Amino acid sequence: MNPAINRKIILASRPVGEPADSDFRLVEDVIPQPGPDQVLLRTLYLSLDPYMRGRLSAAKSYAEPVALGGVIVGGTISRVVESPVAGLVPGDLVLGYAGWQDYAVAAAAGLQVIDPTLAPVTTALGVLGMPGMTAYCGLLNIGKPQRGETVVVAAASGAVGSVVGQIARLKGCRVVGIAGGARKCAFVVDELGFDACIDHQRPDFAVALASACPRGIDVYFENVGGAVFDAVLPLLNMFARVPVCGLIASYNATAEDATGPDRTRAVMRAILTHRLTFRGFIVSDYAAQRQEFLETVGAWVRDGSIRYREDIVEGLEQAPAAFRGLLRGANFGKLLVRVSAA
Amino acid sequence: MNPAINRKIILASRPVGEPADSDFRLVEDVIPQPGPDQVLLRTLYLSLDPYMRGRLSAAKSYAEPVALGGVIVGGTISRVVESPVAGLVPGDLVLGYAGWQDYAVAAAAGLQVIDPTLAPVTTALGVLGMPGMTAYCGLLNIGKPQRGETVVVAAASGAVGSVVGQIARLKGCRVVGIAGGARKCAFVVDELGFDACIDHQRPDFAVALASACPRGIDVYFENVGGAVFDAVLPLLNMFARVPVCGLIASYNATAEDATGPDRTRAVMRAILTHRLTFRGFIVSDYAAQRQEFLETVGAWVRDGSIRYREDIVEGLEQAPAAFRGLLRGANFGKLLVRVSAA
Secondary structure, rough: OOOEEEHHHHEOOHHHHOOOOHHHHEEEEOOOOOOOOEEEEEEEEEEEOOOOOHHOOOOOOOOOOOOOOOEOOOOOEEEEOOOOOOOOOOOOEEEEEEEEEEEEEEEEHHHHEOOOOOHHHHHOOOOOOHHHHHHHHHHHHHHHOOOOOOEEEOOOOOOOOHHHHHHHOOOOOEEEEEOOOOOHHHHHHOOOOOOOEEEEEOOOOHHHHHHHHOOOEEEEEEOOHHHHHHHHHHHHHEEEEEEEEOOHHHOOOOOHHOOOOOOOOHHHHHHHHHEEEEEEHHHHHHHHHHHHHHHHHHHHOOOOOOOOOOOEEHHHHHHHHHHHHHOOOOOEEEEEEOOOOO | OOOOEEEEEEEEEOOOOOOHHEEEEEEEEEEOOOOEEEEEEEEEEOOOOOOHHHHHHOOOOOOOOOOOOOOOOOOOEEEEEOOOOOOOEEEEEEEEEOOOOOOOEEEEHHHHEEOOOOOOHHHHHHOHHHHHHHHHHHHHHHHHOOOOOEEOOOOOOOHHHHHHHHHHOOOOOOOEEEOOOOOHHHHHOOOOOOEEEEEOOOOHHHHHHHOOOOOOOEEEEEOOOOOHHHHHHHHHHEEEEEOOOOOOHOOOOOOOOOOOOOOOOHHHHHHOOOEEEEEEEOOOHHHHHHHHHHHHHHHHHHHHOOOOEEEEOHHHHHHHHHHHHHHHOOOEEEEEEOOOOO
């Protein structure tokens, strides 16, 4: 690669349904020059996360969509290349939001310096980053797991679900994961220590989930939606809590995919008669808990109470395919793209 | 009426869809004799409330269903006829759960004496009873209305909705009611003091509701479901709260009435992206707040801050028809059946 070139992956067209390779385009540009209070960054790792699908659509959800022709957004770990800013020097590793490109300029105020002696740097995009904090804040603030309760988490081998389940175990709950395929399920039980994990690809999935939850479900951490939610709903106990964190099963869905019958009434009736709480959130709602999260989960990672798994793809040009795989569950653990080794 | 006869209305068959007159049967029986610790009661008023539809179905919701052949349940105001129990004497007025019959025996422990000098006795079944407390507890504990926010309440002229809206006004909110027909809407605005009230029978209902909520909706108190909910959902603001109290639009629905497309995904997506809270409840969840409710709302009723309207039907034999009317919104205010004048 020519070091004077900045490769960028831009949004070529808005995906309808599953993103196609043609919705992305790799273009080359000059390396940008930092202005005052800005630094030049070399991207080391991209974080690929399900929420990014929403950014590719025109509809506003949490944030503005990526513009057509704009660089795909996403969290990054970068190395500082040039810095006119006090407190940031070349070689520093920073957490930022540089997106899918080799180089970026960024305001120094938006960057967080990573100390690579505290934990592997990639954890800043995973277990000790946005996904881990999403798990921590959503589970504890909304799920409110109590000792002896049953907690079910979808996408249990993923970046968020794996942390949800392990925290729930540490809180004394029975924890049942849901994941796609026997290999992920074995990992969730054997490596992460969940009490059980049910493969949602099994034809008898709903029956198996019910068997794994003999006392019903008190907390369901929703990452998925769709058929997984359908199987969970009848198992929810009185006063169950449902933190709604993601709905990956429908991120590629179009309006035409909604077939009948309408189950809204059944959901609302369950909320009413079982006094359920459904609450949506995103991690920034709990920004004030960041230090508490880092101290608590950081200690659990260091002492081995919480484990994590990363799925690292090599090369910026692989980001679109890796992202498409993420949306259908092809990754196994926190999905990262290594853009540069150093 | 022969005073030695106890007329009872029993469940003759379980209604499928809208209850039919033939699902109820008026039978005559002897007047029961109280055992130890029991009193004999003469029913003065029955309370007719939407939740009672659930008791007529075989499916367990909050409570056990009425047995086939059993007396239809419901809250009552009665006069004590015979009492071997200290502290209860003939002539006392009591709040109980005697159901649809002229006489009943009841355990003294399950009765609350009503002081008719504090408020009209019928308020014990309405604004100062279960419906009023439902409104108070659901709105304040789950809705958490803040000054300047917009609160929307369905079934706004009804026993619960009318109290929800008036409390929200007292809390400094903009309050928009939804009711069926121009007459009810005029009452809600002119007599109850809501800022606006939209007739859900209007063909342009959804547009009119949006116009009445120029800053969106922060609290939606759900009594209805169905098309009313559909119009509310797109107007909910970030962090809006939805106490789910009732779903009267679907109480008579059968599984075959669920037509497509399935809107569950749209609801869950709204919960996620707008960080909504949906929470079901029933009044007994807040039993500890009963005294606070009685003092607070009692004072508001006495000083005229909260008004109420009653719709009183004459005669036990009219209860089935009145109840059927309630389920389609034919009543106008808190629905009661006067069984005996004294």
